[in-house]
Amino acid sequence: xxxxxxxxxxxxxxxxxxxxxxxxxxxxxxxxxxxxxxxxxxxxxxxxxxxxxxxxxxxxxxxxxxxxxxxxxxxxxxxxxxxxxxxxxxxxxxxxxxxxxxxxxxxxxxxxxxxxxxxxxxxxxxxx
Amino acid sequence: xxxxxxxxxxxxxxxxxxxxxxxxxxxxxxxxxxxxxxxxxxxxxxxxxxxxxxxxxxxxxxxxxxxxxxxxxxxxxxxxxxxxxxxxxxxxxxxxxxxxxxxxxxxxxxxxxxxxxxxxxxxxxxxxxxxxxxxxxxxxxxxxxxxxxxxxxxxxxxxxxxxxxxxxxxxxxxxxxxxxxxxxxxxxxxxxxxxxxxxxxxxxxxxxxxxxxxxxxxxxx
Numbered sequence: 001x002x003x004x005x006x007x008x009x010x011x012x013x014x015x016x017x018x019x020x021x022x023x024x025x026x027x028x029x030x031x032x033x034x035x036x037x038x039x040x041x042x043x044x045x046x047x048x049x050x051x052x053x054x055x056x057x058x059x060x061x062x063x064x065x066x067x068x069x070x071x072x073x074x075x076x077x078x079x080x081x082x083x084x085x086x087x088x089x090x091x092x093x094x095x096x097x098x099x100x101x102x103x104x105x106x107x108x109x110x111x112x113x114x115x116x117x118x119x120x121x122x123x124x125x126x127x128x
Numbered sequence: 129x130x131x132x133x134x135x136x137x138x139x140x141x142x143x144x145x146x147x148x149x150x151x152x153x154x155x156x157x158x159x160x161x162x163x164x165x166x167x168x169x170x171x172x173x174x175x176x177x178x179x180x181x182x183x184x185x186x187x188x189x190x191x192x193x194x195x196x197x198x199x200x201x202x203x204x205x206x207x208x209x210x211x212x213x214x215x216x217x218x219x220x221x222x223x224x225x226x227x228x229x230x231x232x233x234x235x236x237x238x239x240x241x242x243x244x245x246x247x248x249x250x251x252x253x254x255x256x257x258x259x260x261x262x263x264x265x266x267x268x269x270x271x272x273x274x275x276x277x278x279x280x281x282x283x284x285x286x287x288x289x290x291x292x293x294x295x296x297x298x299x300x301x302x303x304x305x306x307x308x309x310x311x312x313x314x315x316x317x318x319x320x321x322x323x324x325x326x327x328x329x330x331x332x333x334x335x336x337x338x339x340x341x342x343x344x345x346x347x348x349x
Contacts, residue, residue, distance in 0.1 A: 006143070037297065051141065076252050087178060093297065094295060097188050097192050100184055100185050100188055100192075101163060101184070101188075101192065101195070101196045103185055104162075104183055104185065104196060105182060105196065105200055105203075106184075106186050107183065108181070108182040108183070108200065109182065110203055110204075111133070111158075111160070111180065111200055111201060111203050111204035112206070113206050
């Protein structure tokens with residue numbers, strides 16, 4: 001088996017991405033995802049070394065070429081990425097909306113400044 | 129009328145906001161403007177006209193502004209009713225008086241303004257069609273029967289305001305609000321109101337294209 005330059009480049013890229021994603025701390029729930037990532041990285045490296053593996057798997061599931069199957073997988077992966085990102089942004093938006101609202105309300109003060117609560121707060125400063 | 133707060137979401141309406149507030153304050157002295165990150169002098173103009181101003185640090189959207197207004201007025205123990213009112217001058221204060229009267233009479237806990245109960249409001253055909261479709265969708269997906277779902281004019285009593293939690297920051301909040309009121313089992317009525325489509329409000333108003341964005345926001349929530 002002869003290793004081509006592109007195969008080396010791709011393997012290095014996969015390893016770098018995998019290492020970067022694996023680094024950093026996280027909760028226990030992340031472990032499964034990380035194991036999955038390792039498996040994925042191994043499969044990716046394998047398919048780079050033996051491109052025919054993808055093709056034979058594609059044949060097995062009834063897709064003509066390996067590249068086609070990779071493309072389909074990519075479309076699915078991209079869509080799920082889009083959806084998770086959408087959900088994350090939505091959560092993020094909810095959080096910063098609440099934060100901004102809290103700031104705005106605190107800055108605005110009570111709706112009735114002359115109400116009993118704020119009068120007491122202002123008293124210490126009245127004499128000075 | 130001191131127990132009624134008028135909530136006006138405000139975003140870049142420098143030219144008209146002072147007149148709108150002065151007009152409202154003739155009947156309802158308690159006015160709060162939620163300045164949603166305006167880049168013009170809207171907030172200062174509103175404060176000068178005698179409204180309380182709550183300033184969002186940056187633009188969050190009209191739904192977020194309404195929720196901020198609800199929480200602000202809930203902090204006032206003497207608040208019994210809130211009115212949501214548009215900043216661009218298309219709503220009539222005479223309509224608000226009638227709506228709050230109906231709350232006060234105990235006829236309902238929520239009064240929705242509707243521009244389709246009589247023919248005073250002049251909207252063009254395309255706008256009417258889109259608004260009808262929006263009502264149809266809202267009626268279908270919520271526990272309510274309304275003739276106009278995307279009207280910014282509403283009068284709501286305290287008990288219901290306390291239950292509201294608007295999370296749709298952008299325009300889909302109108303349907304969300306109706307849905308939450310439907311789910312709360314509060315008694316609601318509709319009140320015929322006159323929406324004045326001035327050249328100003330037409331230029332500032334929603335593009336019909338935005339209805340597609342609203343639908344997407346509602347389905348993806």
